Amino acid sequence: MPIRVPKELPAIKVLEKEKIFVMDEDRAMHQDIRPLEILILNLMPKKDETEVQLLRLLSNTPLQINVEFLYMSxxxxxxxxxxxLKRFYYQFQEVKEKFYDGLIITGAPIEQLAFEEVDYWEELQEIFKWCKSHVFSTFHICWGAQAGLYYHHNIDKYLLEQKLTGVYAHDVLAPTWSILKGFDDTFFAPHSRYTGVKRCxxxxxxxxxxLVESKEAGLFLIGNKNNRAFYATGHLEYDRETLQKEFERDQLKGIKPRLPQNYYPNDNTKELPQLRWxxxxxxxFSNWLNYAVYQNTPYDLSKLLEE
Structure with missing residues (x-):
């Protein structure tokens, strides 16, 4: 089944070229079903790229999904x-009375700042508090995961000796969790961050x-035992070239970045990076939508206030 997004969203053209079925509002009005309501809080700088990456992943289920985007005012x-932003995004004040089956909170390239130093931290805390009563399950990514762990569980991040960047092998530690159904014992995932979270x-x-950990990259996936929140410290949504773009961006800034690990064949930047994740x-993301969200969320989302 398709994902439903605003009909003029530029990401639609990219997804249609990939043969991904995207439904606009007009056609969706004739679907006599209760679609999932998903909100994406997009904190990434290049929001259009992240839109494509996440919509691509949300399309891989038989569920119809209404997707809305949120930005920090x-x-x-x-x-x-x-x-x-005006055409395709909402501000929090415009959605705070609504209810959602799922919320995705993206990463942001600000992990070297203390949380309290982030200019939108106060607004983000308001969203974290709101999602407890207005969102059934929240999926946090990278900095969004660290921020969520800090707000909800008082788990602080720590600064790494150097930026962790590359593609790393990860071990599944909790295969009985439904979000990991169908996974091999080991899989690959990209990371791009300056900070981490301690296992202890x-x-x-x-x-x-x-739920998932890497010998090289540390913690990857953490789950709340009630399935209402997941925290992924890496970037499975990344495209093949995303780490390369970040590496080249840092070079232009004069940062002298570390070459992404296990990314370029033979560490040769002129070769095409391998896509392994x-x-x-x-x-x-399909498991999250199916098992954590669809099979558990109430039909009447307003009942979230009763939980």
């Missing part, structure tokens, strides 16, 4: 036009369990 976007801090938090990405 307390932050001035520098890499996305105000026209794009998660282990002493009763509500949480470490999209199967895992599709499976993880």
């Amino acid at each position: 307390s932050h001035e976007a520098k890499n996305t036009s105000s026209d794009h 801090d998660v282990d002493k938090t009763e509500e949480l369990e470490v 999209h199967m895992a990405a599709s499976l993880l």
Whole structure:
């Protein structure tokens, strides 16, 4: 089944070229079913790229999904036009009375800042509080995961000795969890961050369990035992070239970045990077939508207030 998005969203053209079925509002009005309501809080600088990446993954289920986008009104976007935000995004004040089956909170390239130093931290805390009563299940990505763990469980991030960037092998530690159904024992996933979360801090938090971990990259996926929240420290949504673009961006800034690990064949930047994680990405997001959201969310979303 399709994902439903605004009919003029630029991401539609990219997805249609990939033969992904995208339904606009007009056609969706004739579908006599209760679609899933998914909200994406997009904190990434290049929002159009992240839109394509996440919509691509959300399309890989037989479920019809209504997708809406949210941005932080307390932050001035520098890499996305105000026209794009006005046409395709909501501010929190416009959606705070609504209910959603799922919420995705993306990463943001600000992990070296203390959470309280982030200009939209106050607004984000309001969203974290709101999602407890207005969202059934929330999927946090990278910095969004660290911010969620800090707000909900008082688990702070720590600064790594150098940026963790590359594609790493990960071990599935909790195969009985439905979000990991169908996974091999080991799979690959990209990381791109300067900070991490300590295993000991998660282990002493009763509500949480470490589901996936990497010997090289550390924790990858943490789940709340009630299936209402998941925290992924990496970027399974990334495209083949995303780490390359970040590497080249950092070079232009004069940062002298570390070459992404296990990414370029023979560490040769002139060779095409290997794409080794999209199967895992599709499976993880499909499982989240199916098992954590669709099979558990109430038909009447307003009942979330009763829980």
